[in-house]
Amino acid sequence: MDQTSAPASRPALRELTALEGRVVAVLLEKQFTVPDTYPLSLNALASGCNQKTARSPVMSVSEDEILTAIDGLKSLSLVFEGSSSRVPRFEQNLGKVLGVPSQSAALLSTLLLRGPQTAAELRLNTARLHAFADISSVEGFLDELAERTPALVVRLPRAPGEREHRWMHLLCGEVSIPESTAAYRSGAESAASPSELEALRISHRALEDKVAKLQALVVEMAGQLGIEVEAGRLE
Known part of the structure; x- marks a missing residue:
């Protein structure tokens, strides 16, 4: 197990909203489960956030609400928007920001x-x-x-x-x-x-x-x- 020798100490990240947490977690999950469609489009991200299975709590959020959450996550460098596609696509950066494996x-x-x-x-x-x-x-x-x-x-x-x-x-x-x-x-x-x-x-x-x-x-x-x-x- 590639753990560090001592617990890491990093600047505290501000508390995420429930939707911000859902967005970054969905991006990480889909990166592994549907790699062919990752980074995710806004539509795919909304589907993942509102998914009825393997979610607690189940959410029902709009794309506008997700975009607001993405703006907050961008300010923390937890989410990036790709520039190589006509359709905006988003990817997560959770591990690097938190400094975890x-x-x-x-x-x-x-x-x-x-x-x-x-x-x-x-x-x-x-x-x-x-x-x-x-x-x-x-x-x-x-x-x-x-x-x-x-x-x-x-x-x-x-x-x-x-x-x-x-x-x-x-x-x-x-x-x-x-x-x-x-x-x-x-x-x-x-x-x-x-x-x-x-x-x-x-x-x-x-x-x-x-x-x-x-x-x-x-x-x-x-x-x-x-x-x-x-x-x-x-x-």
């Missing part, structure tokens, strides 16, 4: 497009952008993003009924964590002894790895059949 850019893009996700979900959902070897590899890059100054992602407390922690990007500002979730996590952990907690963590990681291997097998088989599989369908 392609693996981290893929994770950030997927979080921008789909919202909070577990490491296992991110491994599955980034498969077409980058093929992570295992969940530990995903977690390594997430940890690096979380340790940067300023942090680019945050690990959310595990909510009641959830089996795994979810991660969320911080490109659009701080994430609001419900007090009930934090209180539940605190109470649950204080009720168990350190040895019990460690046993639970080991058991959970073993189960997580088994699930990830099964998910990877399903994705591989689906890919051979030309079928796109979403994480939600495997849970």
Whole structure:
């Protein structure tokens, strides 16, 4: 994994609007999934922003609204407009501006497009952008993003009924964590002894790895059949 030896420290980027985040993430996604039509035209970009699948939240935005978002992203050098075509086409520059490797850019893009996700979900959902070897590899890059100054992602407390922690990007500002979730996590952990907690963590990681291997097998088989599989369908 081509991580740097220490967390990077870069000037803080202003908070992106939800639509700015969607635009730059769609451009990164389509760069890998439809390379023949990248950079994207405004029409193709609008279709990607308003896509009903693999998006959370689902948006319904106009081309004028997208152009306004593009102007904001241009000022941050996150988006460029190509000049070699009669039809304006746009491309992203997320990785270079943030100073992160392609693996981290893929994770950030997927979080921008789909919202909070577990490491296992991110491994599955980034498969077409980058093929992570295992969940530990995903977690390594997430940890690096979380340790940067300023942090680019945050690990959310595990909510009641959830089996795994979810991660969320911080490109659009701080994430609001419900007090009930934090209180539940605190109470649950204080009720168990350190040895019990460690046993639970080991058991959970073993189960997580088994699930990830099964998910990877399903994705591989689906890919051979030309079928796109979403994480939600495997849970």
